[in-house]
Amino acid sequence: MQQKLEKLLPYVQKPARYAGGEWNSIKKEWNSVKVRMAFAFPDVYEVGMSYLGLQILYNLVNQREDALMERTFAPWVDMETIMRREKVPLFTLESHRPVKDFDILAFTLQYEMTFTNILNMLDLAGLPLESACRDEKMPLVIAGGPCAFNPEPLADFIDLFVLGEGEEVLNEIIDTYIEAKEKNLSRRELLFKLAGLEGIYVPSFYQVEYHGNGKIKSVSPKYPGVPPVVNKRVLKDMNKAPFPTHSIVPSLGAVHDRVMLEVQRGCTRGCRFCQAGVLYRPVREKEPEILLKQAEELVKNTGYNEISLTSLSTADYSKVRPLIKALLDEHSQKGVNVSLPSLRVDAFSVDMAKEVQRVRRSTLTFAPEAGTQRLRDVINKGVTEENLIKAVTAAFAAGWHSIKLYFMIGLPTETYEDLDGIANLARAVVKAGLEQGVSRRRLKVTVSASSFVPKSHTPFQWEPQDKLEELRNKQKYLKEKLKDKYIVFNYHDSKVSFLEAALSRGDRRLGPVLKQAFEIGCRFDGWDECFKYEKWLEAFEGTGITPQWYAYQRYDYDDILPWDHINTGVSKRYLILEHKKAVKEEVTADCRSGRCPGCGLCPSLDIKPLVLGGEDHAQI
Amino acid sequence: MPKYKIMFSKTGMARFISHLDLLRIFERAFRRADLPMAFSQGFNPHPKMSIAAPLAVGIEGKQELLEIELTGKMEENEITRRLNSSLPAGVEVLGVKQAQGTKPLMAMVKRAVYSFECMPGKEIKQQQVEQAVSSLLNEDYIIVKRSVKGRVKEVDIRPGILSLEGKLTNGEIIIKAEVKSGSEGNVRPEEIKAELEKAGIPLGAGCKIYRLGLYGDEKGKRIDLW
Incomplete structure (x- = not known):
């Protein structure tokens, strides 16, 4: 296979994507282990290699003596063409073996618009798309990650879904697999055993019934012993969690090509549109001493010149100030920087950015998400105009001259007044820049507006998405309102958001649509240059269902939602309460504040938030 | 330092x-x-x-x-x-x-030596390889098109070809070329390959190309940089 690849790679863009052999990649002796896993990332190498979860699981499996894990990524369209023409099956980067030879093929589901890539990868691997058509000799196909929390659109294709954090359950899956192999159990018997593990959902063991109006009547286990509701897995203590200090250093510039130091998991803010805030609950901070040690080893083992403090909201980490100081003391001498991937909208964050950025990058990014206080209260984004103006003033004063602002349009209850609010905020930022004496030639405020997509397991899961036409009108309106020589307005094609909405709240009936979309050529739908809207519409044709039905559906509280049998730990009662509060423009306290908002997660999953607190505790 | x-x-x-x-x-x-x-x-x-x-x-x-x-x-x-x-x-x-x-x-690199190992697309004789090589060397100029910053430019690479040899070993064509490298008169290996194909030897798609070494130049003589 490698020889064949060497002949083909000169004809593709960025051939290093398929070469392997990177520093810290692990190629184990094939016959020395009992279980071989292929980790599949359904996007290109540069995106997949930026994903910390891959590094964590790769390290975890390869640390076992009885198992190995190799990697495979979605081939870019040029490579796919050559692979199909030359009959090269999907292969892993470590041993360049066909994926079909592995025992377990594990996909990560980071984004709905990678679903057609998953089907393409199965097909390139020479595997039938549907689980039901794959035989005992073929790999067990599993999937995890955020989109596994509404797994239904992929139910036909994936043998089992892993819900929640994979660090513990993956070992249990491997152990169970080995045991089943030794006992010569059938695939079905193996799946029964796996379905008994906490956090495992085997879609083929459930029966879905529908009402005449298309809504779901019931989702129930087909067999005794299969749990009616599957709970997500969550690690109790991040300090004890396995964390890779020998992460693979990509040979081709990845999107995030630096040390990724995860300072905490989870976020306490409770923004009502945010799915990650629910899925990764509760917040669990790591001890600074452990982080310092991990950072030291990572720098030594990777040679990176930048340490990025990653998490959903790093500025909220209790010990962020002392951690940054200690990291800079330790590493800045050797030319190693510290960076913060996301800033909170406040002066505290700007202060930190000032501290870490020896090299003044030109742009600082903030996400107020909505233009008026009213709408920010609806979404529970605890940010005021004053916060923003203080933050940007501090940034301009410190020498930044370009500010980027992220907003969402199409949020529930949004009116044109809220859009005016976006324009007003942008102008207020420009004003602050001019007042701070930023050169008129360099001052720039970039406004990015993405379209709201209602996501499962959030307080907005019942809400419809704005109609395509309405989103376009809003974009046009904003474009007009934001005509200013200091302001740049960016927005995305809302057709992608529309399909994302259909998939993210979809059910099993979307399986045939996905298959059809793949068959007529949809790939890399998250990439502008590959997205083919007409093909998607064609895929829906003749199936009797429409993307509109899913994207524009306003569900009732007592409707059974396609993902109701998946439990994140946050109760439906709480989500209803939050949705009602949103409509009444009432905010909910941050879980960090000590005033428990009562989401139900801690008692339900027998866990507690872990917040270190202390002197440098960020202000809320 | x-x-x-x-x-x-x-x-x-x-x-x-x-x-x-x-x-x-x-x-x-x-x-x-x-x-x-x-x-x-x-x-x-x-x-x-x-x-x-x-x-x-x-x-x-x-x-x-x-x-x-x-x-x-x-x-x-x-x-x-x-x-x-x-x-x-x-x-x-x-x-x-x-x-x-x-x-x-x-700034000192002026010359590079490349070799090509190619399995021809069809049966070929030693003589054909030699003929193609000498016909290239006999040209007064060899014009190739290069796109530089989106604009196509015509360049004569003949002065940049310092030596060129070709032979056939076990059915494999082996070409060795010494060319100018660096800021002046640089010749690209894929240009040599394309010109040889034009001159009549099918090098085929699966050519393996090597750069064997980099050298300096002093008054037209190759010097070692090591």
């Missing part, structure tokens, strides 16, 4: 690593090897390191050259040893020497 010349090879799957990615790989390898790189001054410090001549993606480099400044003197064998235990598969340090003089290696 002491400057070192490093000779390395980039072979196997590593030949698909691009020039810029290779620079990054070396920077990281130096850091992993705990070798004290010297950094440029200014707002955005970067290591004082340069690769003598970029190598196109897909070509194997047998004796490539890199130059780096360290903050302190180190034993050459020690640098070799440490780097070789810090580089990814396919990139290997062959030797390290302290650099003499101040002229950067990059």
